[in-house]
Amino acid sequence: MKNNHTPKQTFHWGAGLAVLLALTALISGCCSYNSTLYAQLGKTKTDVAKAYGSAANDDVETARKDLADLVALAEKDKAKCPEPLIQAQNIKTIFDGTNFGRKGSKIYQHKKDNIAEAIDIAITTQDNLKK
Amino acid sequence: MATDWKKIIDNLPNEIPDTAKAEAKNFIEQLLTNTDDFAKRQGQKITLYLAEYASGELTTEELNECIRDVGLLTDSYAKMQTVQAKQKLQTVALGVSSVLLKEVFEPLQK
Numbered sequence: 001m002k003n004n005h006t007p008k009q010t011f012h013w014g015a016g017l018a019v020l021l022a023l024t025a026l027i028s029g030c031c032s033y034n035s036t037l038y039a040q041l042g043k044t045k046t047d048v049a050k051a052y053g054s055a056a057n058d059d060v061e062t063a064r065k066d067l068a069d070l071v072a073l074a075e076k077d078k079a080k081c082p083e084p085l086i087q088a089q090n091i092k093t094i095f096d097g098t099n100f101g102r103k104g105s106k107i108y109q110h111k112k113d114n115i116a117e118a119i120d121i122a123i124t125t126q127d128n129l130k131k
Numbered sequence: 132m133a134t135d136w137k138k139i140i141d142n143l144p145n146e147i148p149d150t151a152k153a154e155a156k157n158f159i160e161q162l163l164t165n166t167d168d169f170a171k172r173q174g175q176k177i178t179l180y181l182a183e184y185a186s187g188e189l190t191t192e193e194l195n196e197c198i199r200d201v202g203l204l205t206d207s208y209a210k211m212q213t214v215q216a217k218q219k220l221q222t223v224a225l226g227v228s229s230v231l232l233k234e235v236f237e238p239l240q241k
Contacts, residue, residue: 083210090203097196106183107193110176114200118207125211 031081033129040070041126045119048095052112055103067092087122094118136178139185143239151234158230162223167216169208170223173201177231191239198236202227 044066051063071092074085098111136159140152162174177198184194202224209220 087207087210090207093203094200097200106188107196110180110197111200114197114204118204121204121207121211128211 031083031129033126034073034077034081034084037070037073037077037084038123038126040066040073041119041123044070044091045116045123048115048119051100052098052108052115055100060100063095067095083125084122087118087125091115091118091122135185136181139181140235142185143235147235147238151230154230155235158226165223167220170205170220173205173223173227176201191236195232195236195240198227198231202232 044063047059047063047066051059053059067088071085071088074088078085094111094115098108098115100108102108137156140156143152159174159177162170162177165171165174180189180194180197183189184191189197205220205224205227209217209224212220
């Protein structure tokens with residue numbers, strides 16, 4: 001089969017790819033410590049622990065609002081740093097899948113442990129950016 | 132005891148193909164022997180979830196939910212790693228979704 005690409009075209013494709021990769025690296029390398037997000041993660045951690053501890057409606061709704069705020073905050077920075085948004089969405093997904101009427105069951109305990117770990121990962125991510 | 136989780140997968144209904152079961156066992160085994168402590172811990176969690184499923188402490192839906200959470204956690208953990216480690220962990224997160232959930236555990240819910 002005949003190769004229809006001229007050396008010039010191949011160069012253009014290669015150069016275009018290199019520019020794209022460089023831009024991707026530049027964009028993904030723009031993550032920096034976000035003190036507002038860090039504070040929100042701390043608040044969320046406390047309120048989520050309280051919600052899983054009591055399973056009371058008020059506590060659950062407070063934690064739910066914290067998570068919505070966390071996702072909204074992370075959303076603002078997603079163009080230059082998408083990682084915190086994905087982490088916030090993952091935390092929210094774990095929370096949203098919890099049946100707070102099943103406190104004391106195995107699944108409830110696993111949810112509680114996994115969401116605590118997911119929040120700690122997001123906090124550590126910010127800690128690492130601070131260094 | 133250490134290999135009980137393999138028997139649990141072997142004993143899943145026949146509608147789950149043997150190849151899918153074999154892939155799932157291989158995937159979990161790789162997690163358990165992973166040099167990354169986080170990945171190893173996720174593998175240990177999955178075997179615990181399987182044991183609880185087999186003893187009736189978790190329903191099929193709950194087993195799926197727990198394994199899905201492991202995938203989300205791994206995805207989050209990957210996001211804070213350097214490029215090379217990130218790729219490896221993204222592959223693990225993808226494996227949780229494709230090898231375990233789609234091929235083995237989600238079909239159990241139908």
